[in-house]
Amino acid sequence: MRDTIHLVAVYSKTTMRAWFQYRVDAFLKSLAVFLREATGIIVVFFTLLKFDTLGGWNIYEMLFLFSILFLTYGIMIIFFTGLRDFGKTVRDGSFDRFLLRPRGLLFQIIFVNSDWFAALGHGGLGIALFLISAGKAGINWNVQNALYYVFTIAGGVLIQGAIFLFIAVLNIYLLQTDSLKEMLYWNMRKFAGYPISIFHKIIQTLMIYVMPFAFVNYFPAQYLLRKDDMNSYPEIFMYITPIVGIVMYLVAYAFWRFSIRYYKSSGN
Amino acid sequence: MSFIEVSNISKTYKISKRKSGVPGMLANLFVPKYENKEAVKNVSFSIEKGEMVGFVGPNGAGKSTTIKMLSGILYPDTGEINVSGLIPYKQRKEYVSRIGVVFGQKSQLQWDLPVIDSFELLKAIYSIPDDVYKKNLDRYMEMLDMDKFIKQPVRQLSLGQRMRADIAAALLHSPEIVFFDEPTIGVDVVGKDAIRNFIKDLNAEDGVTMIFTTHDMQDIEKTCNRLVIISEGSKIYDGTLDGVRKLHGSSRQLDVYFMNDSEVAEIPDVEIVEVDKRHSQFIFDGKKVHINDLMSHLLGTYNVKDINISEPDIESIIRKIYSREKVAG
Numbered sequence: 001m002r003d004t005i006h007l008v009a010v011y012s013k014t015t016m017r018a019w020f021q022y023r024v025d026a027f028l029k030s031l032a033v034f035l036r037e038a039t040g041i042i043v044v045f046f047t048l049l050k051f052d053t054l055g056g057w058n059i060y061e062m063l064f065l066f067s068i069l070f071l072t073y074g075i076m077i078i079f080f081t082g083l084r085d086f087g088k089t090v091r092d093g094s095f096d097r098f099l100l101r102p103r104g105l106l107f108q109i110i111f112v113n114s115d116w117f118a119a120l121g122h123g124g125l126g127i128a129l130f131l132i133s134a135g136k137a138g139i140n141w142n143v144q145n146a147l148y149y150v151f152t153i154a155g156g157v158l159i160q161g162a163i164f165l166f167i168a169v170l171n172i173y174l175l176q177t178d179s180l181k182e183m184l185y186w187n188m189r190k191f192a193g194y195p196i197s198i199f200h201k202i203i204q205t206l207m208i209y210v211m212p213f214a215f216v217n218y219f220p221a222q223y224l225l226r227k228d229d230m231n232s233y234p235e236i237f238m239y240i241t242p243i244v245g246i247v248m249y250l251v252a253y254a255f256w257r258f259s260i261r262y263y264k265s266s267g268n
Numbered sequence: 269m270s271f272i273e274v275s276n277i278s279k280t281y282k283i284s285k286r287k288s289g290v291p292g293m294l295a296n297l298f299v300p301k302y303e304n305k306e307a308v309k310n311v312s313f314s315i316e317k318g319e320m321v322g323f324v325g326p327n328g329a330g331k332s333t334t335i336k337m338l339s340g341i342l343y344p345d346t347g348e349i350n351v352s353g354l355i356p357y358k359q360r361k362e363y364v365s366r367i368g369v370v371f372g373q374k375s376q377l378q379w380d381l382p383v384i385d386s387f388e389l390l391k392a393i394y395s396i397p398d399d400v401y402k403k404n405l406d407r408y409m410e411m412l413d414m415d416k417f418i419k420q421p422v423r424q425l426s427l428g429q430r431m432r433a434d435i436a437a438a439l440l441h442s443p444e445i446v447f448f449d450e451p452t453i454g455v456d457v458v459g460k461d462a463i464r465n466f467i468k469d470l471n472a473e474d475g476v477t478m479i480f481t482t483h484d485m486q487d488i489e490k491t492c493n494r495l496v497i498i499s500e501g502s503k504i505y506d507g508t509l510d511g512v513r514k515l516h517g518s519s520r521q522l523d524v525y526f527m528n529d530s531e532v533a534e535i536p537d538v539e540i541v542e543v544d545k546r547h548s549q550f551i552f553d554g555k556k557v558h559i560n561d562l563m564s565h566l567l568g569t570y571n572v573k574d575i576n577i578s579e580p581d582i583e584s585i586i587r588k589i590y591s592r593e594k595v596a597g
Contacts, residue, residue, distance in 0.1 A: 007395075010388065010389055011389070014381065018381055099340065
């Protein structure tokens with residue numbers, strides 16, 4: 001155990017060093033990610049200045065919804081960069097190197113690389129939006145709500161991590177899943193910035209049961225904000241984000257375990 | 269029971285057969301067709317502790333697949349591999365902590381970081397005790413002459429330096445078996461020699477078992493005493509390097525240099541290679557063609573400036589073996 005923690009520390013030190021070799025470049029790249037994502041938010045911001053509310057949500061409530069999405073992604077990418085890039089790892093043969101090291105495969109994939117630019121860009125935006133919105137959205141930050149917030153962020157990280165893991169496993173069978181990820185993950189994520197109640201039933205169903213982004217930010221935000229549109233969903237949905245995260249991750253992990261045998265027996 | 273025991277391993281890859289054109293693309297998507305390619309067919313061999321064995325064969329012969337199965341990356345479809353009681357592809361973690369692998373074409377070092385940082389990371393990955401790490405590092409630093417570049421980022425190293433660093437990286441945890449996949453590819457002559465000498469010394473001093481794959485017969489000549497030739501997935505030779513030479517022992521090569529430009533006429537049972545107008549090679553079987561007859565024929569017919577007789581080099585022998593059917597192992 002101590003050995004593993006030590007290794008994680010060395011891995012983190014190494015990846016940080018590699019990413020921050022060129023400090024100015026690192027700063028600019030993180031800033032670029034930040035600005036790219038922030039542009040989308042600014043559009044929403046100005047739209048709402050005109051319309052006041054969207055499906056009953058005012059600007060600060062909306063920004064709070066966004067903040068959870070970005071913060072969870074920022075944290076998630078620290079751990080799951082290796083899964084995001086897993087297709088490349090398999091294609092260029094680096095995965096063989098993992099197989100040659102006396103450590104768990106998923107452990108290596110998770111800790112061997114972290115995209116700190118994406119982490120700082122998305123995470124930084126998430127924190128900025130949180131700071132802008134958390135006070136003005138009218139949330140009572142007592143101990144109970146703060147604790148809820150922490151657990152729900154962890155759950156949201158796990159949900160997205162599980163999706164990444166699942167798509168990464170598909171690489172073992174398909175070798176090229178970038179467009180699949182674009183379709184499943186990124187397109188659905190575009191909806192997740194808004195209260196799902198404004199969308200057609202089909203999209204709502206997708207967001208709850210297929211790519212459950214609704215559990216990443218919408219239902220948790222509902223717990224803290226209690227908007228009227230929550231009435232159309234079961235109340236329990238506001239409490240189960242961490243469970244959804246854990247269950248999804250375990251399922252994805254089982255799929256991974258099953259498939260890795262296939263990799264070893266089939267080559268590539 | 270030998271240290272490494274490989275019995276009757278086979279491996280078949282499924283290769284998707286792609287059709288072209290729009291209808292073909294749709295067909296690929298919905299009814300993918302696969303073709304089976306037998307990469308390794310029923311290969312067996314055993315290796316003793318401390319041996320140095322070279323695997324050679326043309327591209328796509330099945331060398332790499334064999335090495336991948338031996339190092340635990342792939343399961344064989346049939347057959348078994350046993351390395352001192354361990355099954356590589358089943359007891360992966362335990363097994364790989366006892367082996368080292370150098371891929372000549374694929375560095376395991378961190379591209380943007382100094383060499384020493386990669387070593388420190390490997391120390392943590394393999395849980396190498398401080399004293400062992402220090403001892404090995406000092407030793408390899410000296411043997412591979414690394415102190416000049418150990419603090420430089422890998423991207424700034426020459427190919428020869430990078431390869432030396434990669435070899436040291438694979439050895440830091442004192443493995444019992446080391447696999448070298450094309451360890452001298454692209455390295456200059458001096459660098460190649462440094463690498464070969466290091467490998468030889470390490471084998472002599474520590475008794476590390478070493479398994480190579482290479483295209484460079486010089487690698488084998490200068491390091492290994494045993495050679496396994498693989499062609500089209502099958503083992504076609506397993507024995508000493510001298511043994512290969514003996515199989516073709518009666519073959520001779522005569523290099524003739526002429527005083528002036530000469531057209532060489534055909535001679536029965538002799539293969540003639542015209543290098544240039546004033547230099548031709550005559551390759552023949554010493555048992556079939558008598559050297560005296562050939563020489564007097566040549567001296568009588570042409571205006572000869574110089575003559576040199578030699579055994580064909582190992583490369584041309586191997587090339588001959590590839591192109592021929594199985595030879596007795």
